Amino acid sequence: MGVGCARGARKGYGGQPPGRPRGPVRVSALACPVAAAIDCDGIGRRASDGLRAEVALYPKPGLVSPVDSGAHDDMDAAVMIRSADTLEPWFAALARAGAAGSGMGRLRAIGIEAEAAMMAATGGVNTHRGAIFGMGLLCAAAGFRARYGAGGTLGAIVAGRWGREIGQGPVALHSHGSVVARRHATGGARAEAAGGFPSLYRIALPALAEGRRLAADPDAHRVHALFALIVGVDDTNLLYRGGSDGLAFAQAKARGFLDAGSVAAPGWRDRAIAIHRAFAARRLSPGGCADLLAMALFVEAVA
Numbered sequence: 458m459g460v461g462c463a464r465g466a467r468k469g470y471g472g473q474p475p476g477r478p479r480g481p482v483r484v485s486a487l488a489c490p491v492a493a494a495i496d497c498d499g500i501g502r503r504a505s506d507g508l509r510a511e512v513a514l515y516p517k518p519g520l521v522s523p524v525d526s527g528a529h530d531d532m533d534a535a536v537m538i539r540s541a542d543t544l545e546p547w548f549a550a551l552a553r554a555g556a557a558g559s560g561m562g563r564l565r566a567i568g569i570e571a572e573a574a575m576m577a578a579t580g581g582v583n584t585h586r587g588a589i590f591g592m593g594l595l596c597a598a599a600g601f602r603a604r605y606g607a608g609g610t611l612g613a614i615v616a617g618r619w620g621r622e623i624g625q626g627p628v629a630l631h632s633h634g635s636v637v638a639r640r641h642a643t644g645g646a647r648a649e650a651a652g653g654f655p656s657l658y659r660i661a662l663p664a665l666a667e668g669r670r671l672a673a674d675p676d677a678h679r680v681h682a683l684f685a686l687i688v689g690v691d692d693t694n695l696l697y698r699g700g701s702d703g704l705a706f707a708q709a710k711a712r713g714f715l716d717a718g719s720v721a722a723p724g725w726r727d728r729a730i731a732i733h734r735a736f737a738a739r740r741l742s743p744g745g746c747a748d749l750l751a752m753a754l755f756v757e758a759v760a
């Protein structure tokens with residue numbers, strides 16, 4: 458395995474060089490000719506494309522879109538797109554780290570820097586922390602797969618290479634996720650990643666395929682997949698803001714939409730808009746499901 462690449466990646470990765478836009482240094486790729494031949498910038502671009510496509514989609518229950526800010530008063534679509542643009546070189550850096558054979562410690566350090574870059578770009582708003590984590594790990598897996606030709610899904614690579622350390626990693630005592638985990642005994646973003654992204658492979662990707670059978674409009678496929686995710690995922694954002702009643706309300710509304718024929722039924726868009734408004738009125742926002750939709754679009758794009 459590419460030990461030399463891993464060592465190069467650790468040494469070469471650093472802070473912000475003066476006079477250059479904030480973003481990761483690319484020395485890791487230069488230190489490893491084989492890893493340098495992999496299109497890590499392309500992986501980063503596709504990851505941010507996934508985030509941008511998710512933001513652009515409307516209607517999405519309670520979530521930010523170009524039409525309105527849903528359940529949020531601290532962010533809008535322009536801030537979210539700025540965040541997605543800012544993250545692109547960091548996703549590329551995570552792909553490069555994966556291609557260099559890096560361990561979880563290295564990925565975590567890059568992820569923490571990416572979170573700081575996001576906060577700086579958004580004026581301190583948490584637009585994409587969960588996405589940095591999940592999408593970032595998938596980017597690392599895509600880099601690893603391209604470098605070592607590993608078989609299986611990107612999710613399986615994440616679980617196999619980094620799953621144990623993800624499960625045992627440091628837990629912030631007061632993060633919304635850890636508060637919810639204690640109150641509701643749910644695993645959130647960390648369990649999703651450590652388990653190889655079951656909601657991505659068992660819900661989002663099959664629902665995108667099903668959406669294509671139900672309707673011709675690509676927006677409809679994505680709306681269908683998002684509603685399927687809301688039904689099946691314990692989204693810690695819904696739990697934090699709405700408790701178990703909020704989660705149950707969200708899941709019942711999404712279930713009702715799917716049972717009424719989803720995007721194949723006439724008037725689906727108006728029904729989805731009504732549900733979006735009902736979520737916004739209760740301040741409910743399934744940010745984790747939005748991230749998983751973006752990750753599904755990424756996984757399809759790099760297949």
Ligand SMILES: CC(C)(COP(=O)(O)OP(=O)(O)OC[C@H]1O[C@@H](n2cnc3c(N)ncnc32)[C@H](O[C@H]2O[C@H](COP(=O)(O)OP(=O)(O)OP(=O)(O)O)[C@@H](O)[C@H]2O)[C@@H]1O)[C@@H](O)C(=O)NCCC(=O)NCCS
Pocket residue numbers: 551564565566567568569583584585586587588589590591593594629632633634635644645646647649690691692693694697698742743744745746748749
């Ligand atoms: C492991 C971390 C993700 C930190 O975890 P935390 O303990 O905070 O855990 P979670 O709450 O479980 O997850 C955090 C975010 O993950 C998204 N999410 C929620 N549920 C799920 C789920 N079931 N599966 C997957 N992902 C999930 C969600 O992120 C999105 O929503 C955020 C915006 O929502 P908003 O409503 O605005 O919420 P807040 O800002 O929190 O508050 P209020 O507005 O209500 O006041 C946004 O982040 C979206 O992306 C959850 O919020 C991770 O951060 C960590 O450990 N990082 C260290 C670096 C690292 O290890 N990186 C690895 C390599 S990249």
Ligand SMILES: Nc1ncnc2[nH]cnc12
Pocket residue numbers: 511512519520521522529537584585588742743744745747748
């Ligand atoms: N569109 C969106 N609105 C609110 N929170 C999100 N987290 C990820 N995408 C989001």
